[in-house]
Amino acid sequence: METATEWIHNNSQALNGRKPHDPLDDLRPLAPLVRDAKIVALGAAARQTHELSEVAHRIVRLLVEEEGFRTLALEGDDPGRLGLDACIATGEGEPSELLLRSHLIWRVCGSR
Secondary structure (H helix, E strand, O other): OOOHHHHHHHHOOOOOOOOOOOOOHHHHHHHHHHOOOOOOOOOOOOOOOHHHHHHHHHHHHHHHHHOOOOOOOOOOOHHHHHHHHHHHHHOOOOHHHHHHOOOHHHOOOOOO
């Protein structure tokens, strides 16, 4: 029987990218696992950690840029989330300004 350590060694994939705009090559093994999904949920063992936010950012990029996902449900602080919802619903306001006040993962507009 395979030990937990052996299973991790045989099934894990190293994450080489550390910054939000790093290439997505190291995340591509995730794509076949979610490609046919209608909903992909991202969770974390801790909240508002810089490193986990950056990995989540890269996963969202993979889903949107390479797997064609076009709808996001954002967990976040109410001021940013509610303001963004109103902006999308009415067309009034500037989404990039609202995202700048939200959690790190959502601060993506104009950052390239």
